[in-house]
Amino acid sequence: WLVGAIAVAATLAPQITHAACDPGEELIRFSHVTAESGHPKGEAATLLANRINTELDGRACMEVYPRSSLFNDDDVLDAMLRGDVEMAAPSLSKFEAYTLAFRIFDLPFLFEDILAVEEFQASPQGQEMLLAMSDQGLLGLGFWHNGMKQISANVPLERPSDAEGLMFRIQPSAVIAAQIAALGAESQAMPFSQVFDALESGQVDAQQNTWSNIYTQGFYLVQDGITETNHGIIDYLVVTSSDWWQGLDDGLRAELEQIILEVTHERNRFAFELGELARMRVRQDGGVIRRLDDAAREEWVAAFAPVWDQFRDEIGSDLIAAAQAAEG
Ligand code: LMR
Numbered sequence: 001w002l003v004g005a006i007a008v009a010a011t012l013a014p015q016i017t018h019a020a021c022d023p024g025e026e027l028i029r030f031s032h033v034t035a036e037s038g039h040p041k042g043e044a045a046t047l048l049a050n051r052i053n054t055e056l057d058g059r060a061c062m063e064v065y066p067r068s069s070l071f072n073d074d075d076v077l078d079a080m081l082r083g084d085v086e087m088a089a090p091s092l093s094k095f096e097a098y099t100l101a102f103r104i105f106d107l108p109f110l111f112e113d114i115l116a117v118e119e120f121q122a123s124p125q126g127q128e129m130l131l132a133m134s135d136q137g138l139l140g141l142g143f144w145h146n147g148m149k150q151i152s153a154n155v156p157l158e159r160p161s162d163a164e165g166l167m168f169r170i171q172p173s174a175v176i177a178a179q180i181a182a183l184g185a186e187s188q189a190m191p192f193s194q195v196f197d198a199l200e201s202g203q204v205d206a207q208q209n210t211w212s213n214i215y216t217q218g219f220y221l222v223q224d225g226i227t228e229t230n231h232g233i234i235d236y237l238v239v240t241s242s243d244w245w246q247g248l249d250d251g252l253r254a255e256l257e258q259i260i261l262e263v264t265h266e267r268n269r270f271a272f273e274l275g276e277l278a279r280m281r282v283r284q285d286g287g288v289i290r291r292l293d294d295a296a297r298e299e300w301v302a303a304f305a306p307v308w309d310q311f312r313d314e315i316g317s318d319l320i321a322a323a324q325a326a327e328g
Contacts, residue, residue: 109232
């Protein structure tokens with residue numbers, strides 16, 4: 001326990017490493033909210049910076065700001081439109097103020113696994129989503145994966161009825177809020193950086209997240225246990241300002257695009273393994289993991305079914321059918 005807690009504390013300590021950007025280089029500030037290492041997004045951002053700073057040295061330079069050290073997810077997009085940051089990768093549940101196109105990714109029990117998500121994103125409908133915010137000045141450059149979501153709480157949570165009356169921290173997504181309401185529980189949207197303290201102090205009782213977030217943020221240390229529901233996903237949009245992107249020199253833009261494509265391809269392959277590793281570490285460190293048997297899983301599916309009825313028309317049955325057809 002103690003060793004794990006120290007390891008978690010170490011991963012939480014500020015250790016921002018910046019390349020020395022030279023005058024004349026195009027400065028690319030990449031802001032994100034998670035840990036740098038042992039985390040799919042953190043590792044992808046680091047690889048992206050390493051490649052840009054090596055291959056585009058003299059022309060471009062990337063600084064990565066992890067753990068909300070520059071902006072929270074709830075202010076990073078406004079900051080991007082003001083020109084205070086060039087790139088970020090918020091989860092798809094954090095774009096509602098700009099577009100409702102990503103709501104489909106929050107439908108519970110829609111995707112079997114992250115490979116199915118990848119297949120859907122690679123489809124014409126998925127690729128179109130990269131442009132969903134172009135009229136607002138934001139451009140998607142690719143999707144980065146994290147993993148399937150689990151539910152943790154300060155009480156033993158086995159069946160959906162165990163969640164009744166609990167206060168959940170959620171991301172700012174109406175579909176997720178509806179899930180919690182369907183459980184007879186309450187929810188508060190809150191930036192990722194505040195979740196550990198809110199769980200520890202009892203401001204909230206429960207949350208839902210991926211294994212890599214649960215481990216690197218130490219949520220399991222202040223919760224009774226984690227219920228392995230695999231009911232949803234956390235996936236990211238690598239996003240930039242359209243004006244900034246279009247303002248780049250053509251050659252530089254093309255090279256950046258290629259590097260982002262390659263990093264996306266390379267790191268997305270490891271998202272699942274990093275999640276499994278984090279799960280193993282949570283268990284080794286004494287975290288309680290509750291697996292669902294088939295009957296219990298059916299209860300969770302049934303409990304969340306009203307959310308589908310609530311959002312089916314707005315999201316579109318055709319789009320949902322296309323997502324369901326993706327098998328990975
Ligand atoms: C959350 O807020 O729970 C996640 O979106 C954090 C992240 O970026 O993985």
